[in-house]
Amino acid sequence: MRILTVDIGNTASKYGCFENDVLRETAVVQTAGQLLHIAERLQPKHAIVSSVVEPTTAWATELRRVV
Numbered sequence: 001m002r003i004l005t006v007d008i009g010n011t012a013s014k015y016g017c018f019e020n021d022v023l024r025e026t027a028v029v030q031t032a033g034q035l036l037h038i039a040e041r042l043q044p045k046h047a048i049v050s051s052v053v054e055p056t057t058a059w060a061t062e063l064r065r066v067v
Contacts, residue, residue, distance in 0.1 A: 004044035004067070006035060006059060008051035013059075017042050032062040039066040 003018045007020075009014070015038060017025040031033050039047070039062075047067045049056045 001046070002042060002044045004039055004042060004047045004063070006047065006049045006063075008049070008053060008054050008056065008059060017044065032059045035059060036062040036065060039063055 001020065005016045005018065007014045012028045013035075014026065014028050014029070015035060020038050023041055027038075029038065029051045045066055047060075049063065051059075
């Protein structure tokens with residue numbers, strides 16, 4: 001099972017893609033739109049979004065289009 005995790009931090013937003021409990025890919029993204037393109041490519045079954053600075057509504061809305 002593929003899971004996309006997103007951490008929206010103070011200076012950067014990062015994602016990680018896990019497949020069967022193994023971290024397969026990580027990178028930094030700047031916008032929710034970039035994350036959408038990544039999610040379209042990775043086709044995760046689930047997504048987890050966390051944030052320390054802002055509501056995750058925009059990011060989660062983008063992800064719902066794919067996940």
